Every structure is written in C-alpha cells, then in structure tokens.
Amino acid sequence: MPKRPSQERNTFSTAEVPEKAILVAVCPAGVTMERTEENLAELAFLLDTAGGVCLKKVIQRLERPDTRTYIGSGKLEEVREYRQALDADLMVFDDELSPAQLRNLEKEMDCRVLDRTTLILDIFAKRARTSIAKTQVELAQLQYMLPRLTRLWTHLERQRGGIGMRGPGETQIETDRRLIKERIAQLKVLLEKFDTQKTLQRKNRESLVRVALVGYTNVGKSTLMNLLAKSDVFAENKLFATLDTTVRKVVIGNLPFLLTDTVGFIRKLPHGLVESFKSTLDEVVEADLLIHVVDISHPDHEEQIAAVGRTLAEIGAADKPTILVFNKVDAYTYIEKEADDLTPMTRANWTLDMLRDSWMAKISAAPNAPLVPPLFISAATRTGIDTLRDVIYEEVRRIHAVRYPYNNFLY
Secondary structure (H helix, E strand, C coil): CCCCHHHCCCCCCCCCCCEEEEEEEEECCCCCHHHHHHHHHHHHHHHHHHCEEEEEEEEEECCCCECCCECCHHHHHHHHHHHHHHCCCEEEECCCCCHHHHHHHHHHHCCEEEEHHHHHHHHHHHHCCCHHHHHHHHHHHHHHHHHHHHHHCHHHCHHHCCCCCCCHHHHHHHHHHHHHHHHHHHHHHHHHHHHHHHHHHHHHCCCCCEEEEEEECCCCHHHHHHHHHCCCCCCCCCCCCCCCCEEEEEEECCEEEEEEECCCECCCCCHHHHHHCHHHHHHHHCCCEEEEEEECCCCCHHHHHHHHHHHHHHCCCCCCCEEEEEECHHHCCCCCCCCCCCCCCCHHHCCHHHHHHHHHHHHHHCCCCCCCCCEECECCCCECHHHHHHHHHHHHHHHHHHHCHHHHHHC
16 A cells, blocks of 8 residues: 555665765976875875765876966866866865965866865864864864965955955954964963873883884784784774874783874875874884884885884984884785796885895894894784784883893893
8 A cells, every 4th residue: 555645754864975086196306107106096095084085096297386276287177177077076186285276276176175284184183082182183274274264265355346345355364364373372272281291191101111103004003002902992994093192001921011002104294283293292202112013015115114204203203212013914915927027026026025035134234223123913813923022022121121220130
C-alpha cells in the first residue's frame, strides 16, 4: 500500500561534500621537475588531510614565480579553463602567496585561492584538541591574516564607489586590523602563561632523562611512541595527526626515562607556526636525546631528513645527541633490474640491504656522526624493536651515568 504524502520521510545526508581543487606549482631555476612533482604530491596529501579532492595538478617552469599572479599569463588562462571545465571549487598553490598575488588570482580565477601556508594552518586548526594547541594555531592564523585584510574586505573598498560605499572600506579594514592586533597580543600573553606552566612541568621532571621523538610528519612517531611506552597516543595515516606534545614515562630494564612525542615537521613549514609552537618545540630543545624517525619507504626520505634538520637548527636543537631510526622497512619497495638491463642504476633500484649499507657508510664518514649507526625497524610489524630498545637503554644509561655519577651502581 503506497504511503500518503504525510507518511513519507525525507532523508538528508549529513556527510560533508569534499571540495574539489586544482593544485598549481612553479618549478623555478635550480629545482628539478622531479622535486617539484614530489612537492605537489605532498600538497595533494595535505589537501586530502584537510578533506579536499585533487582534480588536476599543474606545473609551470619559470625562472622565478611571477610577482603578480605567481604563474605566467598563458598558464593562468590554461588553469582558468581547467577550473571551468572541471567545476573546481578552489585553487591551491604550492608556495606562500603575497597579498597582491592572492587578490589578483582570485579576481582572475573567480574562485577561492589558497596557498600552502593556508592549507597547513587549516589542518592544524582541525587537528588542535587542547587549549594550548588551539591558542598556538589561532595566533599563527591571525599573524598570517593580518597583512591580507585588504583582500578580505574588497566588498567595502573605496574604489568601488556608489551611494553608501564611499569611505567605510578603509575604516572597516583599520578597525579589523586593530582588533586582530589586540587579539594577537592577548594570545601571546596566554602562550607565555602556558610556557611558564610547561617550564615548571619540565623542572619537576629533571630527575629523569628526557628522550624526544622527532621527524617528518606521518613517519610513524606516534605508532612508535605507543609501542615503546605502551600508551594510546592517536596515530593515523594523515599529515599532522599529532599536534599536542605527549610525555610518557618508559622503563626499559630497570632504567626509567621520559619519552616525548612531538609535532611532525614538513617542508616549507610556515615560520609563524614555528614561532607559535615554541613552547611545544621547547620539549625538543630541552631533551637529552633525540630519536629522529624517518620513513624509509618514502621516495624522498633524504629531503625529509634535511627538512627536519633545518627546523631543528631553527629552534636551536641541531647539536642534540641523536639516534637515526629508519621506520617502515616492511613498506619499502624497489624496482628489480633485469640482468640484461644496461640502464644506469638509480635509487629506485636499490634493495633495502644496499640502502642500509649506503647509510652506514654515509653516517660513519660524517663529521658530526650520530651516536650509533642508523637502525632499520618497522613499528607496525615490530621488526627491530628489541634492538632499538637496547640502543635506547645504553644511551639513556650513559646520559644518566654522567648526570648522576653516584647512582651508577643501580645500572
């Protein structure tokens, strides 16, 4: 029996519809096309983490990005056609755009335009859970937004003219700028209070050796933290799954120490985020030992190591004693060459043993060689975890023996 209209039930989906985007990058002089493609692939992963969908990737070779529209006029027209044909919601550019570039691009594209910094800030805002993380992200967002207010208030610009449109634009912008500056000052005061609390907490923990996990985002630090500390830190195959610093007491053998999981680093990490997350990154600065976790299965892991090194140098932690740990050996793949293949051997053809031997030689020849040879593990399958535990135990025991020489008989 058919239902009467009053009996019919309308159902509506509450699922968010992912926004569709076109990704754009410039390959400048001195940068290979392969590196630019890798950066764009990472941007696509960032977009996926933020909840968007990549429809197309566009790369243009230029001596340097155009100061007006980032890409050249011909490529701009091509991208505009792509946007219309694919019905894209937004454009995402793989560099930080100036306020003028953002304004010009939105006018040309007639859609929202984001840059890499905006996307990273959006992910951080989405991932922030604690008060300190939310405060840090809001500060970074406001500092980024401040010089771009003219773009946000184009509907009130004086240049548009007309009855009732003369003057309010500049007034509104100045008012908004003043309010943002006041909010930034409030957030800085709040972060200073958080910093004082963190400093006090660290002083209360000075009796134990402190070990910090550092590395590129999504290399498995939180998974390794859960394994070593038997904890339940949130871990996910997404960028920046962990924003809040987590500290756990770990005991290996009869030796206790503190293990810290920190926010992951990334190439082109906005400077404002580094400044805002200073109190969080101080956990790295004040650690006694760093465990630098690397995703060995990532084709560009060497550049990721360099990016982490640059960030550590920026926060003053580059000279910390470090254990280099290559994670995800279970996911490492290579292309096996045929016996009669005469093409030159590339990194893509290296077996895991060849890669291990290469890193062993490189580390031993380095002027500032790490404490021990690099370790190759898999946190997912527990491969090499016992060896890692033994190495951590020995290094923590060595630090403890220097700091507390009268307690050496305990170990």
